[in-house]
Amino acid sequence: MKIEIRGEEIILDKERAIFLPNEKLLAISDLHLGKAAHFRKAGLAVPNSISQSDLSRLSVLLHQYQPTTLLINGDMFHSDYNTEIDEFAKWRQEFNDIEFILVKGNHDRQKKEIYENLAIEIYEPNYETNNFCFIHDVAHCKSELYAISGHIHPGISIYNKAKQRLKFPCFYFGEDYSILPAFSAFTGLQLVKPKMPDQVFAITPSKVIKL
């Protein structure tokens, strides 16, 4: 799905990512790496394969779009250091030629050296391109540019007269800012209530649909 915001083209991918062809930049938000391991450490049985699956989805995207930059719009690592970060480090090697940018979110509390070792450049509180300001939580945005945020894990619910209801993760594009869906599959949804003329794009297992 291609859309245009402030005159710049944005591609919305059903794998919960956006690509800016002008900047050759792929952006995702709320990766929450290490969340499953954090749960396991606390005695809650969450399968390993969930973070492996997140990373392999990201690999596919990187191969498909061939970006020069991968931007993670906050909440890259869920909590304290754990083995899933080691796995990420190994995975990172394959994409050494791609620049990784992290716009810090409320969960990103690792030591500076850890990001340095993983070759991740840190931006706080935001990262700006020509037209856009990437920021984790739009509530803290002071930029004049159109904000692209994450943080809330947006979802949309649609109804019809026969009382049927469907719920999906979504991309939200309002007048002044947008919200990206959470990339990780191990995240919940917070429903957004769009107003005119906001644009909302539901993400189904097979494609992105404009509502």
Add this chain to the structure above:
Amino acid sequence: MQKTKGYKQIISWLKADKKKPFDFQKETWQHYLDGYSGLVNAPTGFGKTFSVFLAVVIEGLNQPKPVKGLQLIWITPLRSLAKDIARAMREVLLEIGLDWHVGVRNGDTSQAEKLQQKKAMPEILLITPESLHLLLAQKGSTSIFKNLNCIVADEWHELLGSKRGVLVELALSRIKGLQKANGNQILRVWGISATIGNIQEALDVIVPETDAKKIIVKAKLEKKIEIKTILPEKIETLPWAGHLGLKLAHKLIPIIEKSKTTLIFINTRGQSEIWYQHLLDIEPDLAGRIAIHHGSIDFELRNWIEDSLHSGLLKAVIATSSLDLGVDFKPVDTVVQIGSPKGVARFLQRAGRSGHSPNEISKIYFLPTHALEIVEAAAIKEAARENNIESREPFVMVFDTLIQYLVTLAVGDGFDDKIIYQEIIQTNAFKELLPEEWAWAMQFITSGGDSLTAYNEFKKVVKDDDGLWKVKSRQIAMRHRLHIGTIVSDAMLKVKFLSGGYIGMVEEYFVSKIKAGDSFILAGRVLEFVQIKDMTVIVRRSKQKKAMSPSWLGGRLPLSSNLGAVLRKKYNEVLDKKHQDEELDTVYPLFLIQQERSHVPRNDELLIEMINNREGFHLFAYPFEGRLVHEILGALVAYRLSKLVPITFSIAMNDYGFELLSDTEIPMDDAIAYEVFSPVNLAEDITLSINSTEMARRKFRDIACISGLVFQGYPGKYVKNKHLQSSAGLFFNVFNDFDKHNLLLRQSYEEVFYQQLEEPRLAAALHRIQNSNIVITYPKRFTPLSFPIKVDSLRANMSSEELEQRIERMKKEVFK
């Protein structure tokens, strides 16, 4: 026995009070002293408590020198029961002069008292199933049960049909195991139960060993019950559904006035609040003389109400199931049931709250909340007359409860998996547990996942140097203790006055929807929401007179199949006018409307109504099998219809029938009707239809909490839970996508199958329908039967369309 010191002492004590033991009590004493376990079945008000309790006392008195230490564990399902029974027991012990202590241990017990108990256990301990498991979760707990003589499960019929019954089974298996390890086999287990349809099974669940000495002691006593329905003057004054029967409230006032004390039972906490307000509105003189009692009201307040009930201070108390069970309030001479009790056993149980003494008559009034419930009243009367009482089906193979139990043991003194496996497969709940299922449960708490996909860094239960499985992390242990139990509710928050003083609890979900300044009612008071602080809801008194009532989720009971059958029969009788029931005369006009617009289904008919209107295309069907069966039947019929054409349904149901609603036309004729209600290929079609609705996902909500995947929190006790927020739904998705073999996931489907679906009941219903006439009508408007379903808000979805197509169609509708 008659020659023993203890027996003589008891008899002379009773004589001094001009009393004589009932035969069933003497029988129980004899069997107990002979080393039997068993089940006492007697109506309420005839001293069930004294049957087993005095047996233990007699044995105690017979000892040459007084025995000390824990002798008797008395399991009660309700906290309010424990206090009451403890009081009665203490009185007896004091009068007889046996120096035994009676302790109470449950969620309301203070920390200081628990510590005291730890130092020196009382001889008799009254405890809930949850607190018994908490006891097992304590270090050093295994030594307390050494000299235990008897465990009693009081109100066993109430525990039997729930996962709490499984908690009892598991705790029993452990305590027996501990005694065996000490070379001790003195323990006897007794259940005390009201009459249920499967009394033999009730015994076999609590005493599962086939070679055990066990017996059922049945009291040959009958409780007289008088049932009266409160009828409207004219049927039009009663709305069709969705209301609370408030229009009949004025008829309650004279009943309250002429009775000494009245207990008014209402099915949900939210409705009880509304009724309390309403009664005060129409009769202000009742202020200060009526009270409200339910599980979300603060402990102190409930205590006060119960004490006032004993002393006869209160004219009436509005209660939910919180006062259902055997509490003996002497002044209560009248009971009112508002709305359908949904089952005969529950209705009789509640009736038994009045006229509690032997030979007194129990008086109960039934106040219907909508017109069709009047028919239910007639059905209940007939079922009660014929003693047509439901069975309580015990839960089996509940992995969530098993996993919780294993972690409980690991939090306590640790466990040896070989020994525990042997104990567990002796229980009724897990007698069919396969070795590989046991291995999975052990892996789930030790390494996570199954053998192929051990989880990295998973830490919960580990093997200690002494070879026992233990929980080492203090944090995990604390979190586990806080959520032992199988009653799952939404996270609850305590409600407290700004000026101090607790009022009760509300669900976090409810608080999340209100803002500062909004008012709501709780414990009969109108409160203004100020803020949430330290996980407590701070309120002040509101000046408003009316406010919304919080809705507590859960608590919607389905109609039992016994009652359903009698109900179908009553429907036949209404139009015949050959009956004795005044209730049926009252609803006659309504049935005329039903007949005029559509059809009144007879016993050998299934009515299907097809109604088109602005909302869409409706299909209503009325099998009268209860809400839970209708949910599955609705899904099944929807699934089969959706195989004929691509179509999407939303499904709604109540106890009488179900509705399928679609925005495209529903194919229907005689041939299709018989086909979609066919018992052929049932198992397969049900599996497919359950998979495509959300039923299993909903069951998983409880399973995730019980097995400890989702931490539900604890009222007033906030545990720091950083970065561990998640939901049952998320886990359901994760397991579905990444760990298909997870047994908890399988359990959620099986619970739909076996507990909710009651497969035999569904198959029987479909066979009945096959042999019936299916009558299809096309009413122009909603009918008295269809309207109550239409307004029901519980809905599920079923679709055979492509997702994208559905969205496209829904989009067009929203934006046109």
